[in-house]
Amino acid sequence: MNAIIGTPHPRLDGRAKVTGAARYALDNSRAGLQHAALVLSPIALGRVASINDAAVAGLPGVRLVMTHRNMPALRPDAAMQDGGHAHASFRPLEGDEIRYHGQPVAVVVADTREQAEHAAALLPVRYEARPGAVAHLPEDAPSEEEAGSLDVGDADAEWEASAVRVTADYEEPAQHHNPIELYGCIAEWDEQGGLEVHVPSQWAGGMRAGIATVFGLPEEKTRVISPYIGGAFGGKATVLATTLLTCAAAKLTGRPVMLQVSRQQAFPTTSFRPAARQHIRLGATAEGKLRALIYTSENQTCRFDDVSFPGGEILARLYDIPGMKMREGLVRTDVNAPGFMRAPAETPAVFAFESAIDELAVALKMDPVELRRRNEPARDPVKGLPWSSRSLLRCYERGAELFGWSGRDHAPRSMTKDGDLIGWGCATAVYPTFISTSSATLRLTSEGRAEVRCAAADIGTGTYTILAQIAADRLGLTPDKVTVRLGDSTLDPANVAGGSTTALASGNAVSKVAEQAREALFKALTEAEEGPFKGMSPASLSLSEGTVRAGNVTQSLAEAVSSLPRGKVEATDQWAHPEMPAKQSKMLWRAGSPQGGPDMESFTALAFGAQFVEVRINPRTRTIRVPRMVGVYAGGTILNPRTAHSQLMGGMVWGLSNALLEASEVDRNHAAFANADMAEYHIAVNADIGALDVEMLEERDDKIGPLGAKGLGEIGITGTAPALANAVFHATGIRVRKLPIRIEDILG
Amino acid sequence: MRDPSEAETDMSEADHLGTVAPRAAPPGQDNAWPVAMLTLRVNGQTHRLALDTRTTLLDMLRDHLGLTGAKTGCNQGACGACTVLADGKRINACLTLAVAAQGQDIITIEGLAKGDALHPMQQAFVDHDAFQCGYCTPGQIMSAIACIHEGHAGSAEEIREFMSGNLCRCGAYPNIVKAVQDVAGQGDMRFPGKGGV
Numbered sequence: 001m002n003a004i005i006g007t008p009h010p011r012l013d014g015r016a017k018v019t020g021a022a023r024y025a026l027d028n029s030r031a032g033l034q035h036a037a038l039v040l041s042p043i044a045l046g047r048v049a050s051i052n053d054a055a056v057a058g059l060p061g062v063r064l065v066m067t068h069r070n071m072p073a074l075r076p077d078a079a080m081q082d083g084g085h086a087h088a089s090f091r092p093l094e095g096d097e098i099r100y101h102g103q104p105v106a107v108v109v110a111d112t113r114e115q116a117e118h119a120a121a122l123l124p125v126r127y128e129a130r131p132g133a134v135a136h137l138p139e140d141a142p143s144e145e146e147a148g149s150l151d152v153g154d155a156d157a158e159w160e161a162s163a164v165r166v167t168a169d170y171e172e173p174a175q176h177h178n179p180i181e182l183y184g185c186i187a188e189w190d191e192q193g194g195l196e197v198h199v200p201s202q203w204a205g206g207m208r209a210g211i212a213t214v215f216g217l218p219e220e221k222t223r224v225i226s227p228y229i230g231g232a233f234g235g236k237a238t239v240l241a242t243t244l245l246t247c248a249a250a251k252l253t254g255r256p257v258m259l260q261v262s263r264q265q266a267f268p269t270t271s272f273r274p275a276a277r278q279h280i281r282l283g284a285t286a287e288g289k290l291r292a293l294i295y296t297s298e299n300q301t302c303r304f305d306d307v308s309f310p311g312g313e314i315l316a317r318l319y320d321i322p323g324m325k326m327r328e329g330l331v332r333t334d335v336n337a338p339g340f341m342r343a344p345a346e347t348p349a350v351f352a353f354e355s356a357i358d359e360l361a362v363a364l365k366m367d368p369v370e371l372r373r374r375n376e377p378a379r380d381p382v383k384g385l386p387w388s389s390r391s392l393l394r395c396y397e398r399g400a401e402l403f404g405w406s407g408r409d410h411a412p413r414s415m416t417k418d419g420d421l422i423g424w425g426c427a428t429a430v431y432p433t434f435i436s437t438s439s440a441t442l443r444l445t446s447e448g449r450a451e452v453r454c455a456a457a458d459i460g461t462g463t464y465t466i467l468a469q470i471a472a473d474r475l476g477l478t479p480d481k482v483t484v485r486l487g488d489s490t491l492d493p494a495n496v497a498g499g500s501t502t503a504l505a506s507g508n509a510v511s512k513v514a515e516q517a518r519e520a521l522f523k524a525l526t527e528a529e530e531g532p533f534k535g536m537s538p539a540s541l542s543l544s545e546g547t548v549r550a551g552n553v554t555q556s557l558a559e560a561v562s563s564l565p566r567g568k569v570e571a572t573d574q575w576a577h578p579e580m581p582a583k584q585s586k587m588l589w590r591a592g593s594p595q596g597g598p599d600m601e602s603f604t605a606l607a608f609g610a611q612f613v614e615v616r617i618n619p620r621t622r623t624i625r626v627p628r629m630v631g632v633y634a635g636g637t638i639l640n641p642r643t644a645h646s647q648l649m650g651g652m653v654w655g656l657s658n659a660l661l662e663a664s665e666v667d668r669n670h671a672a673f674a675n676a677d678m679a680e681y682h683i684a685v686n687a688d689i690g691a692l693d694v695e696m697l698e699e700r701d702d703k704i705g706p707l708g709a710k711g712l713g714e715i716g717i718t719g720t721a722p723a724l725a726n727a728v729f730h731a732t733g734i735r736v737r738k739l740p741i742r743i744e745d746i747l748g
Numbered sequence: 749m750r751d752p753s754e755a756e757t758d759m760s761e762a763d764h765l766g767t768v769a770p771r772a773a774p775p776g777q778d779n780a781w782p783v784a785m786l787t788l789r790v791n792g793q794t795h796r797l798a799l800d801t802r803t804t805l806l807d808m809l810r811d812h813l814g815l816t817g818a819k820t821g822c823n824q825g826a827c828g829a830c831t832v833l834a835d836g837k838r839i840n841a842c843l844t845l846a847v848a849a850q851g852q853d854i855i856t857i858e859g860l861a862k863g864d865a866l867h868p869m870q871q872a873f874v875d876h877d878a879f880q881c882g883y884c885t886p887g888q889i890m891s892a893i894a895c896i897h898e899g900h901a902g903s904a905e906e907i908r909e910f911m912s913g914n915l916c917r918c919g920a921y922p923n924i925v926k927a928v929q930d931v932a933g934q935g936d937m938r939f940p941g942k943g944g945v
Contacts (some may be wrong), residue, residue, distance in 0.1 A: 010874055018818020018870040018889060019881030021859035025815035062778040113811070114781065180821040180917050181827050181883045230819065230883025230915045460880030460918050476840040485830040646877050647918060655921025678826035678915065685912040686921040 001489040004473040005707075008642035012479065013228070013464045025198040026184050026260055033186070034063055036249050036259040037120035038242070039452040040268060044101035044133035044334050044671035051106060061115035064253050065123065066107040068093045072248045077213045079305040079337060080238045080496075084204075086211025087238040087271055088337035090304040093245065098127065099673035100305060100336045101135065107249050111478075125184055133334040133671035137174075137275035141298045143329020146589045148310030151327040152382055154294070158292035158323030162283025166359045171281070171738040172354035173663035174673070175273040177341055178267070178683060181230020183240065184267050185203035187247040188256035194221040195247060196681045201487065202237040203496035205455045208489035210239035211247060217282035219489075225488040228333040234273045234340030234458040242269050267676035271339030272664060274308070278352040283323075290366050290375045295353070301330050302337045309340075311349020312380070317598065317606055318353070318428055320377035330571020334671050340498055342654060343714035345720070347424035350625040351739065354427035354722035359735065367410060368426055368726070369396050380604035388605035388703035390633035392428060395697060399426070399632040402693055403612040412733035423731025427607035429633065430720030432598035433710045436495035437506035439574040441470060442513040444521060446567045448546055448558030450475055450514070452484045456494035456506040461713055462643025462652075463502055467510045468651055469640060470707070474514035476544035477557070492572060499595060500607075500711025503639055508705045509575035516571035518543055524564050531555075531563050531612065577705055581612055603703045607710040611652070611719035615727040621643035622743045624728065628691040633715060634699040637708040639698065644712050648694045651716015659683035659721035660740050765814045782846050788792060790815065791859030805849045806841035817857035817886040821915070828914035831887035831894075833940060834854050840896035855940045857886035859895075868937055869893050874928035880918035888914045892928045897939050901932035 016022040042047075053065035071093040078084030092104040106123055110116035159165070185199035195217060201207045204224040212222040229236060242261050250257040261269060267600045276299050282290035295315065312326030341347075362370035376393055379386055400406065408424045409415055415422040440454040450471050458464045468482040475482075485491055496507045522538035525531060525548065532553045533541060541550045548560045559570060579600040598606050611629040617623065631652050638644050661682040667674035675681045694716075701708045721739060728746060729735045736745045767874035782801045787794060790813060797812060804823075809815040809832070821829035823842045830841040833855040860867035869889050872878070879885040891914045895901050907928045908921070914922065931937050 011877065013882070014874040015866070017885050018857075018866065018873045018877055020886045022813070022821070022882055024883060025822070027810070029811045029814070029816070074919075112800055112803075113807060113814060114800045115935065118781070118802075178917060179883070180827055180915060181881070182817070182820055226926060228883075229881060231881045233917070260820065263824070263826075314774055381871065399916060460882065462880075505808060633930075642877050643880075646880050646918070646923065650880060650919030651919060654917075678822045679824060684919070684921075686924065687908040687912040689908070689921045692922045 004469045009469055009479050011465045012468055016535050023230045024230050025200045028186055028198045032255050034109050034255050034257045035116045036107050036109045036257050037116035038265055039106040039123050040096045040102045040122045041105050043098055043127045043129040046127055046129040047099045048096040048105050049128045054121040056123050059119045062119045064109040066249050068096050072251055074214045075216055077210050085206045085239050087240045088305055091241050100334050107245050109249050109253055118185055135333055135671035137300045138667040141331040143298045144328040147308040147330045148328040150312050150316055152324040153322045155292050155294050155325035156325035159283045162291045163286040164284050164363050166278055166282045166356055168356055170278045172276050172348040174275045175662045176664050177235035179231030183261040183270050184259045185243050185246050186258045189251055196223045198225050198227040198709050200244050202232045202457050202498055204487055204489040205493045207239050214254045214707050224489040229459045233342045237340055240270055249654040253697050253714050266675045267673045269301035273341035275427040276339035276348045280356040282356050282360050288371050288374045290319055290321045293321050295326045297328045298331050300333055302335050303332050305337045307337050309345035311345040314346050315349055315353045315509055316382045319375035343718050346718045350718045351721040355725050356527045358726040383599045385604045388603045389699050389701035391697055391699050392608040395632045396501055399610040399612050399630050405632045414732050421731040423615045423727035425723045425726030425730055426612045427719040427722035429611050429715050431607050431715035433704055434499040434501050434583050435577045435596040436501040436505040436511040437576040438494040439492040439508040441492050441572040442514050442517045444517055444561050444569040446562040450482045452510055453491045454494050454506050455491040456502050457497035459497050462640055465637040466631035470507055470510045471514045493547045500713040503709050503711055507707050513571040513573050517569050521569045561704040576614050605717050606702050607635045609715055611723040613727045615731050617731050622746050626690055630693045632695045634697040635712045636701040636710040638696050639709050645694050647712045648716040652720050653684055653689055655717040655720020659724040664741055790854045799846055803849055804842055804847045805844040805846050808846040813860050815856050819883055827880050829884050829887040831890040838891050843939040873932045876923045878923040878927040879920050884916045896932050896937055902929055
């Protein structure tokens with residue numbers, strides 16, 4: 001077979017994206033389209049006392065003012081983490097109750113966007129406000145409910161016996177995804193009561209199930225279409241209330257309706273990364289052998305769903321620590337439900353823990369890379385299972401070499417350049433290898449092409465390209481002979497494009513159906529009543545360079561497929577890891593998205609990396625610049641080094657943004673996100689990013705599935721903030737234990 | 749903004765979520781907003797259409813001409829996803845009213861390729877994997893072409909600075925810089941200036 005897997009094939013969707021031909025959800029304007037605009041509550045707690053919809057109903061073009069009084073009845077759907085498909089179980093406009101600032105209270109639909117937005121701005125709404133709303137993580141937050149716990153050995157005894165100890169508290173703010181694509185959708189009901197929704201989606205099948213559930217529709221009369229997604233990062237995994245409101249409005253007007261949620265309005269109405277606080281006690285011997293980790297955390301959530309992202313399970317897999325105790329708590333606040341955002345559990349937890357490891361290295365006067373070398377676990381410290389593969393120390397070795405780490409003077413404030421303070425820091429990057437399940441169909445056509453159908457998503461991750469490469473590899477074709485269709489709920493069900501699972505699950509599904517289609521072709525050709533391969537053994541046939549071969553006998557794939565009675569060959573199947581419980585595979589796509597890992601029955605699987613960051617700090621202005629970053633990762637088989645590189649690089653860019661810029665600031669008087677736009681919520685721009693080196697090490701993993709590929713979408717962000725914070729300490733001698741790190745934190 | 753803890757509060761006039769109501773009654777309360785007859789030249793083609801005068805150039809391109817390559821990301825000139833060229837200058841189409849764009853040559857991403865042949869900047873974006881989700885890409889490409897034409901592509905540092913009006917949430921910045929450097933180094937970039945494509 002050709003070596004196509006593992007080559008840096010350019011994106012197959014590249015031309016569509018650089019010419020503007022790629023159609024994202026809101027690019028599907030159509031005849032008769034009406035436009036919706038949201039009216040949001042300026043209070044955080046209370047109720048809607050009255051809405052004078054008559055005041056705007058007569059304005060030009062206005063077709064509908066939808067409020068809690070005329071909203072169609074919806075059926076319940078649980079939040080995804082509770083086994084449903086929704087972002088939040090609580091939905092606006094189902095009653096008059098206000099539970100968070102910015103909750104929608106009305107939807108105005110008009111013939112044009114200008115008319116709808118104008119009328120929405122004029123709609124008179126009276127509220128009865130209740131005091132006491134809290135949208136921030138209070139300093140004295142009581143964690144009365146537990147989000148997660150973990151115990152290994154006797155952590156208290158190990159702590160007591162530790163010669164060197166570090167105690168520290170860390171804090172991260174709420175953050176918003178801010179994909180550049182606005183949230184929103186187009187909903188259209190047909191005359192038979194079917195519903196079609198164009199909505200950016202990481203999970204077309206799950207969204208279809210959720211929307212069908214809520215409107216009491218059969219799934220086959222509900223369709224979710226999302227071939228291109230303008231950035232997702234976890235925020236487009238679940239059914240947002242704004243999607244349901246648009247579907248409801250379109251039902252009432254009987255016309256297609258588009259809702260474009262403004263940048264400002266997205267802050268309260270969509271998902272976000274909740275604020276978190278961690279308290280870490282880390283104990284070690286004088287030689288730097290870790291003995292104890294005692295970890296407690298407070299994690300912000302909403303009042304109505306138990307959405308939280310405890311990170312202890314992952315931290316427990318980093319190093320060999322005989323005594324560990326994790327207690328993770330929930331703190332309820334008056335906000336919309338938080339949700340998945342790029343490495344939801346890992347990003348805050350790894351920042352805190354890898355900062356604490358650096359603090360311990362300082363206390364031990366030890367090279368922080370050496371500290372990690374002394375604590376490499378031979379097996380999973382939690383379950384005692386072997387690793388499917390683990391290359392953390394090799395990542396550190398290579399990263400240190402690329403970065404020039406041996407030139408580091410470990411004393412803080414010891415390095416300068418042209419009058420600036422220079423700091424070098426490192427940290428471990430980690431992400432669990434979640435093993436999910438997916439299905440796919442592959443058809444060989446009489447044109448000698450292959451068509452792959454799968455409801456997986458390409459959220460910029462390269463799914464179109466890697467699935468084509470996998471199919472091409474199995475079928476002896478070039479990737480341009482493979483057409484991949486994704487992002488449509490009518491296609492074969494797939495897992496949610498979250499948790500870095502698509503390459504592994506959908507990749508293995510496509511590999512499986514491609515092999516089945518190839519074998520079915522060989523069988524049909526050898527069993528045919530005529531043709532060059534008649535009577536041969538199927539095992540003697542092979543497929544390469546678009547040609548079926550058996551010894552000297554050859555036939556083009558196009559001719560071979562054309563010769564068959566049906567003029568095509570098709571295979572459909574599901575891939576599930578042998579250690580996935582059968583019942584989990586069966587509940588696929590209906591309730592939640594089944595996932596195994598990081599620990600399976602016989603192994604534990606995670607991807608690891610090592611990140612190095614240089615900061616340059618002006619001694620007077622204290623401005624922090626990042627001239628260079630290095631990340632070395634091992635992710636099993638790299639299916640496409642070009643797209644994998646971009647994923648990891650993008651994670652590191654976001655990591656810098658997380659470390660230095662991003663916070664959704666809370667106005668405590670109004671329990672509201674105060675910097676709700678892109679002018680005030682800062683994300684990294686081009687000028688913030690200096691030299692950035694990404695390298696991927698070879699790593700073989702034969703336990704996680706036939707392809708041996710771990711997901712890479714999320715690991716890239718995880719080590720950046722701690723490596724950067726550690727570099728800031730190295731440059732200044734000031735330890736900043738909260739994000740983002742700002743000038744005022746290092747005035748000294 | 750008034751104190752929301754008041755027992756009953758009329759919040760209809762303003763809040764800080766971007767839905768600030770006008771202080772005065774809308775003009776012509778009893779009838780439609782003024783409609784203007786516009787003549788616009790986009791990608792070398794002349795379009796005549798009657799539009800609500802509030803319509804932005806961006807919404808006109810996307811919703812009225814079907815040119816959806818320019819993207820909506822913030823509607824306040826903060827993200828650059830809507831960047832187009834107007835008489836050879838890069839502008840934010842979301843901050844430009846359609847009526848104000850008359851008499852200028854507007855070039856969008858759809859106006860760059862010559863048939864199957866991509867513009868060198870489009871090709872460079874593919875070659876350097878200068879995007880992931882692709883949503884900011886049309887704006888990045890329009891901006892990149894102008895960046896070179898302005899003479900702001902002399903070094904990686906200069907490109908980073910002059911491409912910072914175009915946000916990329918996937919974090920493709922280093923590859924965007926490489927793509928711009930690549931085209932700047934070719935020296936013969938086709939620039940769609942005044943007079944159309």
